[in-house]
Amino acid sequence: MPSPSETSFFSRRLSQIIQRFRQKVRRPFQTENQQMTEKDAQGSMKGDVRMAEAAGWVFGGVMLVALLVSRFAFKKSQGRESRSIDKQVVLQSDLPFPPMELRRIVGPTEDEAYDNPDGSFVFGDLGIGPLEAGEAYRRVFDFGCGCGRNARQLLLQQRPPEQYVGIDVGIGMIKWCQRNLSPPKSNFSFHHHDVWSQTYAPGNTRGNSVLPLTEFGRDFTLINAHSVFTHLYEHQTLFYLDQCRDLLAERGIFRTTWFFFNRDWFPVLNPGQHCVYVNSDDPTQAVYYDWSFFAETIEGLGFKIVGVGWHPTPGYQHEVLLAKGPEFPNLMPQLELSPNVLGFGGSAPPPLLQDREFIYA
Numbered sequence: 001m002p003s004p005s006e007t008s009f010f011s012r013r014l015s016q017i018i019q020r021f022r023q024k025v026r027r028p029f030q031t032e033n034q035q036m037t038e039k040d041a042q043g044s045m046k047g048d049v050r051m052a053e054a055a056g057w058v059f060g061g062v063m064l065v066a067l068l069v070s071r072f073a074f075k076k077s078q079g080r081e082s083r084s085i086d087k088q089v090v091l092q093s094d095l096p097f098p099p100m101e102l103r104r105i106v107g108p109t110e111d112e113a114y115d116n117p118d119g120s121f122v123f124g125d126l127g128i129g130p131l132e133a134g135e136a137y138r139r140v141f142d143f144g145c146g147c148g149r150n151a152r153q154l155l156l157q158q159r160p161p162e163q164y165v166g167i168d169v170g171i172g173m174i175k176w177c178q179r180n181l182s183p184p185k186s187n188f189s190f191h192h193h194d195v196w197s198q199t200y201a202p203g204n205t206r207g208n209s210v211l212p213l214t215e216f217g218r219d220f221t222l223i224n225a226h227s228v229f230t231h232l233y234e235h236q237t238l239f240y241l242d243q244c245r246d247l248l249a250e251r252g253i254f255r256t257t258w259f260f261f262n263r264d265w266f267p268v269l270n271p272g273q274h275c276v277y278v279n280s281d282d283p284t285q286a287v288y289y290d291w292s293f294f295a296e297t298i299e300g301l302g303f304k305i306v307g308v309g310w311h312p313t314p315g316y317q318h319e320v321l322l323a324k325g326p327e328f329p330n331l332m333p334q335l336e337l338s339p340n341v342l343g344f345g346g347s348a349p350p351p352l353l354q355d356r357e358f359i360y361a
């Protein structure tokens with residue numbers, strides 16, 4: 001709002017301009033008689049001042065409205081910009097990649113393993129059994145999410161999950177994910193799971209070998225455990241398979257990966273032993289599971305096998321998709337194991353060995 005002194009300044013200036021204009025316009029055409037008297041001139045001058053004052057107020061008002069409109073437009077454009085930045089973060093990504101020291105903890109270090117440039121479904125469309133393509137990605141629980149490798153890829157999907165909950169025993173990785181992979185409005189959250197692990201979490205509470213998962217929610221349509229059961233002791237695996245079954249929706253998929261072997265090649269395993277551990281310093285560096293024990297265990301927990309992905313590298317980790325809902329078909333009865341599963345196919349032991357009972361080493 002212009003101040004009174006500003007208004008009278010505008011008024012005076014406008015009045016002078018009008019006067020000068022009138023003089024210029026009238027002079028060439030006015031006769032002697034038509035010349036203004038002093039009184040007329042004063043009257044005219046007063047009228048000009050009133051006109052100029054009114055014009056001053058109008059001018060001030062217009063300036064004020066213009067100022068308000070421009071401020072409003074600026075604020076609106078700022079809002080639009082920040083909204084589009086959120087969207088970019090979630091959809092196109094200026095998402096940071098985890099630092100190398102964190103990538104080395106979980107394994108793959110190359111950018112491609114963390115990226116999803118075309119926004120596709122990270123594990124295929126998972127349109128299995130009753131599920132529509134992409135439906136499984138609605139609510140994701142990532143057990144052992146590491147430094148957010150799959151979380152980052154999921155955030156970059158053309159259709160990111162409505163909810164994602166990642167947990168891991170590694171506090172440093174979780175803090176990094178919380179700071180970098182939880183863009184506003186994404187509904188991605190990361191939680192520290194205080195279970196002790198010699199390699200991944202030596203600073204966690206020593207006595208904790210398992211902790212319940214039920215506090216993280218239920219009815220997840222996709223539970224992902226990529227390269228996690230490959231690093232758990234047998235008793236941990238049994239506990240977490242059971243927990244994950246409780247967290248899984250009836251129309252949900254449980255994605256797991258495993259190192260498997262055929263126990264027929266290991267006559268020294270007693271009937272209660274089902275795993276082969278590769279490292280005496282940290283046995284969980286890589287844990288191989290007897291296929292028949294795995295098959296019986298998941299069946300006993302009410303899971304069906306609804307998909308498999310055999311790794312091309314023999315003896316490396318294979319993908320097994322599980323589900324518990326009645327609408328899913330069970331592939332287990334007709335499943336043929338790939339020769340890339342240690343001890344099956346071409347690498348199966350000769351019949352003589354298969355018939356052996358347990359023998360002491």
Ligand SMILES: C[S@@+](CC[C@H](N)C(=O)[O-])C[C@H]1O[C@@H](n2cnc3c(N)ncnc32)[C@H](O)[C@@H]1O
Nearest residue numbers: 106144145146149168169170195200226227228
């Ligand atoms: C090989 S990394 C895989 C990480 C991630 N899933 C990926 O694919 O990038 C194994 C992960 O399992 C985590 N882990 C190990 N024991 C765990 C447990 N009991 N509960 C949750 N996470 C665990 C480790 O901290 C580590 O991040």
